[in-house]
Structure formats: structure tokens, C-alpha cells
Amino acid sequence: MSKTIELTTPLTDEVLSGLKAGDAVLISGDVYTARDAAHRRMVEALDRGEALPVDLKGKVIFYAAPTPAPPGKVIGSIGPTTSYRMDPFTKRLLDLGLKGMIGKGKRAPEIMEALKAHRAVYFGAIGGIAALMSRCITKVEPIAYADLGPEAIVKLTLNKLPVVVIGDTRGGNLYESLP
Amino acid sequence: MREIPADKITEIVKGLFIAANLELEEDVVKSIEDCRAVEDSPIASHVLDKILENAQVAKEESLPLCQDTGLALLFVELGQDVHVTGSDFHGAIEEGVRRAYANGYLRKSICDPLTRLNTGDNTPAVIHTEIVPGDKIRIIAMPKGGGSENMSGATMLVPAAGEEGIKNYVIEMVKKAGPNPCPPIIVGVGIGGDLEKAVILSKKALLRKAGERNPRDPRLARMEEELLAVINALGIGPQGYGGRTTALAVHMEMMPCHIASFPVAVNIQCHVARHKEAVI
Incomplete structure (x- = not known):
């Protein structure tokens, strides 16, 4: 593995354009959770011409829905869900200036292509190590769609969440560069 | 009564x-440790180390x-x-x-x-x-989990497809799943019965201790070994980042079927292979 790069959100175009597929990154700062139902609801709001509950310009979305926080903890277990299910909604959010997505697994070729045009990055986090990963969350703030239960949008403050660059701003794709 | x-x-x-949800069974932990011992890629080793560390942390902190x-x-x-x-x-x-x-x-x-x-x-x-x-x-x-279930499926082969037909379908499903179901996976395969019985068999196959060969049918025990070798040669690796460990095990179950049919189901289980049982 190459040297680990430490980044703090918001991620600027300059920082993002320096990343390449395969880079190991530790992300700190604020990100927003949103997965299946939240994506659908956001795009439905856009279709009606409404504003989103979060201004996504320059932001990072974490495809995640944590377990409830047990007493004494900031959050329960948390980890990435499989990203391809968000593909049908992703271009709409990239158009609003979304700059990073944290998930896992392969995405549609048009999404990997769109990363180039929007100078955005797709990061992969390890799935199924959610107890360990919960240690990287220092703060949780509810933002919107509470009725979606675990799929509500919350703002997470990260402290060095380990991820790998899967799709970079130059068309690089970690899964395609593998033997 | x-x-x-x-x-x-x-x-x-x-x-x-x-x-x-809090505790990974000993057989799954052992199976991941065995795979860790033969991984030589740094990223694959890193992912397997984190999976093992997570099992410890989950138990210690009572977190899922x-x-x-x-x-x-x-x-x-x-x-x-x-x-x-x-x-x-x-x-x-x-x-x-x-x-x-x-x-x-x-x-x-x-x-x-x-x-x-x-x-x-x-x-x-x-x-x-x-x-x-x-x-x-x-x-x-x-x-x-939903992610691994989403990568599962069933097919109705023609009887002429034989063993090769089963193997090709299993390998095609694992390839298509790629990194999505959180490899290293356990592959459950159900053969025979009818459509839904094949699916239930494929899921029941996941209940066996990780890596235990089919105890009743030597043909299945052999195919399990052969398929595991082919799957691990695909190089998908832990989390899809490349490596020797794509599957921890292949478990197959079979029952007779209709003379016209040859149902085959594949149920994929992520590395967090959870099940617990009790007898009342």
C-alpha cells in the first residue's frame, strides 16, 4: 500500500485532483450520511423544484446507516453500504456540486465517467468492520428525513476514517487496475 | 406432549x-485467520487484519x-x-x-x-x-445482510448441463458480484428440488461450519473443493481489492428434482457470517 494521505473536509478541487485510484486516505471533518431512501427523496424534491435539506456543494456523502447508539456512545456500528444502488440518483447530486462519496463496490461506468466531468472522487471503505469504524466518528447531528429511521440524513464528524480512492478525477478506477 | x-x-x-450480531462464531474467525496466513498482498492482508480486529472490538464493546x-x-x-x-x-x-x-x-x-x-x-x-x-x-x-443477499440468485438449467452447468453458474455469480457482497464470502449452493427449494437449500448450506465439506455426498464435497479453488484463483480478494481470498468456503446441498428440471441456486454470505442456534 502506498503512503497514507490525510484529508479534512471540505475537499477542494486542488486536493481532489491530486488523488489517484489506489491511494490510501484518512478522512476527517464533516460528511453527511445518505443512502437508498434519502437519495430517492432528495431527487424527488429536486424534481419538484425544491431545495435540499443540505447544500451539497463541496460536500461528501457517506453511503451509510448506523446502528442506534447504545448508552454512553456517540454512535453505534457504522460502515459503507454498496454504492451501485445510488447510481440512478448520483448525477443529479454531482450537478449540485457534490465532491465526494464514500461507499463500497463497483459503480456504473457512467458514474465513473461523471467523476471526471465533476472533478469528484469515489472513496471505498471496508465493509463489515463497523464496530471498529465507529471509533472514527466523534459527533453525530441529525439533519433531515428522521422518518426514514436509520436512513435519515445525519451529519457525522469524522476523525481519520480509513478509505481508499476507487474512482479519481482523471478516470482512474481501482477495480479496473487490479490484476 | x-x-x-x-x-x-x-x-x-x-x-x-x-x-x-455481536459475536462471530469461532469457525468463521478460524477460517479468516487461515486465509490471512496465506495472503501475500499487503492490502488483502490489511483488510483481513481489520476484519479480525473488528470481531474483537465488537465482542469487547458489545457493538454489532x-x-x-x-x-x-x-x-x-x-x-x-x-x-x-x-x-x-x-x-x-x-x-x-x-x-x-x-x-x-x-x-x-x-x-x-x-x-x-x-x-x-x-x-x-x-x-x-x-x-x-x-x-x-x-x-x-x-x-x-442485504448487500450479500442482493448478489444471490437462482437458475433453471437444462439437465444436460450437468456438473459443468452448476460450476459455470456459481462462478458467473461470484464474478458478477465482485466486490459488492463484502468478500471474502461463503458461497451457499442449493441443487435440485424445485425453484424455491433450491434457494432454501442454498441458504441452509450457509449454516454449516465454515469450510466443513458436505458430510453426506462425496460428489458435492469434491465439487466444493474444486469450486473454492477456482473462485480463489479469480483474484477478487478481500473487499475486492485483489488477493487470494475471495471465498472462505463453498457449501453445497442437493436433493432430487423433476425429470425435466435442474434448479440451481446461489446464496452469497458476506464475511460477517452470522448465525446462532438454541434447542428448547
Whole structure:
């Protein structure tokens, strides 16, 4: 593995354009959770011409829905869900200036292509190590769609969440560069 | 006739789902350790180390191993000499699921298929009940994650497809799944019966101890070994980042089928292979 790069959100175009597929990154700062139902609801709001509950310009979305926080903890277990299910909604959010997505697994070729045009990055986090990963969350703030239960949008403050660059701003794709 | 109060079933089911979500079975841990020992790629080794560390942390801190604490799937063997008292049998199981997911701080992951609104208590559960001889109840709780279930499927081959047909379908499914189901995976394969029986067999195959060969049919035991070797030569690796460990095991189950049919199902299980059982 190459040297680990430490980044703090918001991620600027300059920082993002320096990343390449395969880079190991530790992300700190604020990100927003949103997965299946939240994506659908956001795009439905856009279709009606409404504003989103979060201004996504320059932001990072974490495809995640944590377990409830047990007493004494900031959050329960948390980890990435499989990203391809968000593909049908992703271009709409990239158009609003979304700059990073944290998930896992392969995405549609048009999404990997769109990363180039929007100078955005797709990061992969390890799935199924959610107890360990919960240690990287220092703060949780509810933002919107509470009725979606675990799929509500919350703002997470990260402290060095380990991820790998899967799709970079130059068309690089970690899964395609593998033997 | 032995009487078993429904609330006893509820408490057992609750305990099983909480325990399954916090504690990885010893056979799965051992199987991951064995794969770690033969990995030479740094990233594959790193991912497997983190998976093993996570199992420790989950146990120590009483946190779920994975944020996807699953759909509540149960296999129940109900002795024909048991009389359940005080409430209905399936209702008692559903209540156990409800309590496990509420009191155990587990994620509620069940929703209406069309509105996608959460049912709020992780019910309904999926319950497979078999009536068996005796006066006991055996309950196996299996929280099944959505990501690996999504990569599963079934096909109706022509009988002429033979063993090669089975192997080709299994390999095609694993390739298509790639990094999505959180490899290293366990591949459950069900052969024969009819469409739904093949699927149930493929899921039941996942209940076997990781890496244990089929104990009843040497043909399946051989195919399990052969398929595991081919799958691990694909190079998908832990989390899809490349490596020798794409699958921890292949488990196959089979039963006779119609002379016209050759059903084959593949059920993929992520590395957080959870199930716990109890006998009442």
C-alpha cells in the first residue's frame, strides 16, 4: 500500500485532483450520511423544484446507516453500504456540486465517467468492520428525513476514517487496475 | 406432549439475534485467520487484519459486527410433540425479533418494498418451519445482510448441463458480484428440488461450519473443493481489492428434482457470517 494521505473536509478541487485510484486516505471533518431512501427523496424534491435539506456543494456523502447508539456512545456500528444502488440518483447530486462519496463496490461506468466531468472522487471503505469504524466518528447531528429511521440524513464528524480512492478525477478506477 | 410457553420462545429468539450480531462464531474467525496466513498482498492482508480486529472490538464493546444487522431469518425445527402455550408460535418469534432489535440497539432494516418506509421494528421476520419428530424446538437465527443477499440468485438449467452447468453458474455469480457482497464470502449452493427449494437449500448450506465439506455426498464435497479453488484463483480478494481470498468456503446441498428440471441456486454470505442456534 502506498503512503497514507490525510484529508479534512471540505475537499477542494486542488486536493481532489491530486488523488489517484489506489491511494490510501484518512478522512476527517464533516460528511453527511445518505443512502437508498434519502437519495430517492432528495431527487424527488429536486424534481419538484425544491431545495435540499443540505447544500451539497463541496460536500461528501457517506453511503451509510448506523446502528442506534447504545448508552454512553456517540454512535453505534457504522460502515459503507454498496454504492451501485445510488447510481440512478448520483448525477443529479454531482450537478449540485457534490465532491465526494464514500461507499463500497463497483459503480456504473457512467458514474465513473461523471467523476471526471465533476472533478469528484469515489472513496471505498471496508465493509463489515463497523464496530471498529465507529471509533472514527466523534459527533453525530441529525439533519433531515428522521422518518426514514436509520436512513435519515445525519451529519457525522469524522476523525481519520480509513478509505481508499476507487474512482479519481482523471478516470482512474481501482477495480479496473487490479490484476 | 410437552408444553412450551410462547414467552420462552420470545426470550430465546431475542437472545439469539443479539448474540449473533455481536459475536462471530469461532469457525468463521478460524477460517479468516487461515486465509490471512496465506495472503501475500499487503492490502488483502490489511483488510483481513481489520476484519479480525473488528470481531474483537465488537465482542469487547458489545457493538454489532456490522451496521447491517440484517433481515431476521429463522430456520425452526418444531417437534411434533410440542404444544406451544400462551400465544401463537410465529407471533412469539416475531416478538423476540422486535425485542432483540429494540433492546439490543440493532438497526431496523426492513421496509415496504414500494414506499421504502421502514417498518420500525425489523419485522416481519422470514421464518422457515419444519415439523420434525420429538418434543423439542430447534431455532437457528440468521441475521442476513442485504448487500450479500442482493448478489444471490437462482437458475433453471437444462439437465444436460450437468456438473459443468452448476460450476459455470456459481462462478458467473461470484464474478458478477465482485466486490459488492463484502468478500471474502461463503458461497451457499442449493441443487435440485424445485425453484424455491433450491434457494432454501442454498441458504441452509450457509449454516454449516465454515469450510466443513458436505458430510453426506462425496460428489458435492469434491465439487466444493474444486469450486473454492477456482473462485480463489479469480483474484477478487478481500473487499475486492485483489488477493487470494475471495471465498472462505463453498457449501453445497442437493436433493432430487423433476425429470425435466435442474434448479440451481446461489446464496452469497458476506464475511460477517452470522448465525446462532438454541434447542428448547
